[in-house]
Amino acid sequence: MSQVLPEILAPAGSLDKLKVAVLYGANAVYVGGQKFGLRTAADNFTLDELREGVAFAHERGAQVYVVLNSFLHDKDLLELPEFVLFLEEIKVNAVIVSDLGVVKTVARLSNIPIHISTQASTLNVEAAKFWKSIGATRVVVGRELSVKEAGKIKREANIEVEMFIHGSMCMAYSGHCVISNFTQGRDSNRGGCAHSCRFEYSLDMGLDTEEKKKAFFMSSKDLEGLRILPEFINEGIDSLKIEGRMKSHLYTGTMSKIYTEALRYYHEHGNFLSDDLLYWESELKKVSHRTYTNASLIEKAGAESIFNERENSTEAEWQMVGTVIEASPNCGIVIEVRNAFNQGAELEILPFKGQVINIIANEITDIMMKPLTRTKPSTLIKLPYKAGVESMQLVRQKANS
Amino acid sequence: MKLTTFAQTLHDLGLIKDQGLSEVILGHQEFSRFGKLNNDEFLELSKRAREMGLKVIFEWDVLMTENTFGGLANKIKLFLDSFDSLRVQDPGALEWSFKNTSKPLQFIAENGNHNIVALKGWIDHVQGRMERIVLSIELPRLTIEEYVKQLKVPCELLGLGRILLFYTPRLLLSPLMEDKFSYHETINAIGESEESPHKGFPIVENRHGTFMFHIKDFCLIEFAQDLSKMGLGFFRLDFRWTEMDLLKIVKGLCANSFEGELEAFKEKYPQDLMRGFYLVNKTDVLFPKLKNHRLQNREGNYIGEVMEAEKGSHLAILVKNPKGLSKTDKLRIVHPKGEIFEVNIFSLRNLSLEELDFIGPQKMALIQFVGGVWVKSQVFYQ
Numbered sequence: 001m002s003q004v005l006p007e008i009l010a011p012a013g014s015l016d017k018l019k020v021a022v023l024y025g026a027n028a029v030y031v032g033g034q035k036f037g038l039r040t041a042a043d044n045f046t047l048d049e050l051r052e053g054v055a056f057a058h059e060r061g062a063q064v065y066v067v068l069n070s071f072l073h074d075k076d077l078l079e080l081p082e083f084v085l086f087l088e089e090i091k092v093n094a095v096i097v098s099d100l101g102v103v104k105t106v107a108r109l110s111n112i113p114i115h116i117s118t119q120a121s122t123l124n125v126e127a128a129k130f131w132k133s134i135g136a137t138r139v140v141v142g143r144e145l146s147v148k149e150a151g152k153i154k155r156e157a158n159i160e161v162e163m164f165i166h167g168s169m170c171m172a173y174s175g176h177c178v179i180s181n182f183t184q185g186r187d188s189n190r191g192g193c194a195h196s197c198r199f200e201y202s203l204d205m206g207l208d209t210e211e212k213k214k215a216f217f218m219s220s221k222d223l224e225g226l227r228i229l230p231e232f233i234n235e236g237i238d239s240l241k242i243e244g245r246m247k248s249h250l251y252t253g254t255m256s257k258i259y260t261e262a263l264r265y266y267h268e269h270g271n272f273l274s275d276d277l278l279y280w281e282s283e284l285k286k287v288s289h290r291t292y293t294n295a296s297l298i299e300k301a302g303a304e305s306i307f308n309e310r311e312n313s314t315e316a317e318w319q320m321v322g323t324v325i326e327a328s329p330n331c332g333i334v335i336e337v338r339n340a341f342n343q344g345a346e347l348e349i350l351p352f353k354g355q356v357i358n359i360i361a362n363e364i365t366d367i368m369m370k371p372l373t374r375t376k377p378s379t380l381i382k383l384p385y386k387a388g389v390e391s392m393q394l395v396r397q398k399a400n401s
Numbered sequence: 402m403k404l405t406t407f408a409q410t411l412h413d414l415g416l417i418k419d420q421g422l423s424e425v426i427l428g429h430q431e432f433s434r435f436g437k438l439n440n441d442e443f444l445e446l447s448k449r450a451r452e453m454g455l456k457v458i459f460e461w462d463v464l465m466t467e468n469t470f471g472g473l474a475n476k477i478k479l480f481l482d483s484f485d486s487l488r489v490q491d492p493g494a495l496e497w498s499f500k501n502t503s504k505p506l507q508f509i510a511e512n513g514n515h516n517i518v519a520l521k522g523w524i525d526h527v528q529g530r531m532e533r534i535v536l537s538i539e540l541p542r543l544t545i546e547e548y549v550k551q552l553k554v555p556c557e558l559l560g561l562g563r564i565l566l567f568y569t570p571r572l573l574l575s576p577l578m579e580d581k582f583s584y585h586e587t588i589n590a591i592g593e594s595e596e597s598p599h600k601g602f603p604i605v606e607n608r609h610g611t612f613m614f615h616i617k618d619f620c621l622i623e624f625a626q627d628l629s630k631m632g633l634g635f636f637r638l639d640f641r642w643t644e645m646d647l648l649k650i651v652k653g654l655c656a657n658s659f660e661g662e663l664e665a666f667k668e669k670y671p672q673d674l675m676r677g678f679y680l681v682n683k684t685d686v687l688f689p690k691l692k693n694h695r696l697q698n699r700e701g702n703y704i705g706e707v708m709e710a711e712k713g714s715h716l717a718i719l720v721k722n723p724k725g726l727s728k729t730d731k732l733r734i735v736h737p738k739g740e741i742f743e744v745n746i747f748s749l750r751n752l753s754l755e756e757l758d759f760i761g762p763q764k765m766a767l768i769q770f771v772g773g774v775w776v777k778s779q780v781f782y783q
């Protein structure tokens with residue numbers, strides 16, 4: 001195959017998640033500092049962690065993009081220069097920006113490549129040309145676009161194009177929802193979104209009946225574009241983004257691994273005619289998600305893209321048990337437990353590449369080697385060593401088992 | 402300061418003319434989010450407006466994916482002789498209009514654009530063609546004053562009208578209507594949610610998607626004189642959801658607003674009114690509360706995190722600092738609730754339970770148990 005493959009761009013809400021994403025194969029990660037990004041409640045990176053994260057990713061051939069995608073007020077903008085200089089010093093690969101004032105500030109102070117955030121709702125060739133003329137090297141196009149439209153933007157505006165392939169979706173045109181600003185006093189465009197679109201509403205639609213319609217009518221299903229990978233490749237899309245800096249380690253690892261493996265398969269075989277496709281899809285379903293849709297990737301999202309259900313009604317099939325902290329024949333497999341499991345539990349360890357490693361937890365001890373019949377969250381436990389298990393790998397089990 | 406408004410009918414135009422306004426904004430149904438005019442109606446209204454001596458502003462404020470954009474960019478050419486200024490919101494529409502027309506341009510900078518660098522950026526980009534910039538209603542008074550002084554082009558601000566909260570291209574109401582609608586028909590609804598303190602959000606679905614508005618309308622009429630003094634160029638009155646006949650009263654109130662009259666107007670107005678963030682915008686003050694700062698504070702002497710605290714036995718610390726952890730290091734441990742513990746290390750072991758003098762980065766270090774320290778406490782060098 002001679003086609004250039006898009007990069008898989010994974011979310012990293014913390015330094016740990018950055019490492020997980022990179023180890024599970026993501027070609028690039030996007031991260032937020034303590035300010036200027038949209039995930040106010042996220043763990044986010046300190047300056048030291050950013051430096052370490054960039055070094056970790058670069059050593060493994062991955063890129064790091066830093067989100068500066070808030071719509072900044074003047075006072076926020078005054079604090080930006082120092083951070084931009086720091087980002088250039090630690091050699092981040094790009095910044096993701098939605099506000100023209102931020103674009104201008106970054107371009108004036110540094111040579112850091114500028115990616116235009118989906119928050120800017122870049123939807124057409126002319127908008128992409130505008131951003132290119134201002135100095136952007138890439139546009140993260142709006143989720144309202146089809147892959148074909150995005151391909152046209154790439155060709156005609158001659159700019160790198162990034163598209164979302166997976167994750168939760170804003171129902172609104174990104175950057176065009178201020179419900180939280182006016183109803184909760186929290187600026188959604190500076191990270192304060194209260195997710196009012198996920199609420200159930202009673203709707204008086206002026207129908208003959210007195211009855212009001214109750215519906216989660218503004219809530220979107222989650223995006224999933226695995227089967228559309230060939231279209232992305234054919235249209236020359238440069239980067240495929242996975243949403244979810246607030247999501248779990250298991251989510252970050254699973255998404256990075258599955259999309260990377262699928263892409264690699266396509267690269268090697270030139271087709272998707274593989275039973276593996278079903279396996280990859282089943283893996284994507286193992287993490288917590290709303291019902292999946294491909295939204296507007298092929299044609300305009302219709303009624304079937306609305307998630308008319310209460311939040312959390314889609315339980316994950318699998319839950320994260322913990323993370324491998326250390327693994328060696330000497331000390332065994334040490335797991336930081338997030339969700340309790342019992343002796344005899346059938347665990348799956350997600351390796352960085354390839355099929356899962358199955359373990360039956362017959363012999364569990366605490367780290368002082370005292371035998372246990374049940375583990376507790378926020379503790380460390382040991383299992384006997386098994387080849388192939390490495391530190392930072394994720395451990396899961398079937399939910400409710 | 403001039404008043405500006407929308408016209409949807411010949412009757413509206415007559416009222417606008419009678420009140421001595423000098424311009425009118427016309428919304429074509431394919432270009433304007435809430436425009437109602439078809440081709441013929443637009444051409445007729447624009448002709449009549451010009452005959453009345455009104456300047457005609459063509460509103461192109463829909464956001465467009467590439468497939469829609471091409472069609473509209475072609476179609477607008479039909480109308481180029483029928484308006485005087487072009488008002489856009491999508492950066493693509495701005496770019497296209499700049500390169501393919503010679504019309505004076507008005508840019509709607511209402512979403513975001515809360516800094517002077519951005520506003521100047523839009524103006525500079527079109528090289529002298531920017532005739533007006535429409536400011537965000539989230540800006541507070543002092544900021545508006547500053548922008549009006551600093552910007553080279555006149556600024557416009559909403560003076561009265563609905564507050565748009567949400568805009569999606571997806572059709573969200575029609576799926577609930579079974580078969581009682583046809584495409585392109587406008588559907589109206591009023592929404593409320595038990596999860597929101599506010600009740601009665603107006604919701605509209607039309608050919609461009611679905612829009613939700615605030616339960617109250619925006620009103621700065623009582624500040625019209627103030628805004629005029631500070632040099633605001635245009636004050637926009639939007640009667641598309643109420644009555645154009647209100648124009649006369651509102652114009653009077655803008656010129657001279659006596660408290661009693663304003664109160665009477667507010668009483669009579671079909672919606673409750675609010676001034677939004679005009680006096681102050683504090684929409685970022687809650688952010689610090691959304692974070693646990695002790696978890697965030699990991700700069701400088703940060704070593705790592707307590708992963709296990711086993712009473713009477715040990716603390717397990719994941720060492721994250723590249724310098725590692727030595728037995729001689731003195732520790733400051735910060736509990737998630739803020740309590741601080743100063744700790745000397747008596748025992749340092751690895752996960753194989755070997756007693757060591759040093760544990761390297763990314764390894765687990767076991768030290769003696771310290772009463773009161775919990776999991777997720779952050780550990781620092783003193």
Ligand code: SF4
Pocket residue numbers: 169170171172177178179180188193194195196197198
């Ligand atoms: S409320 Fe929903 S649509 Fe609005 S910004 Fe938040 S996620 Fe997006």
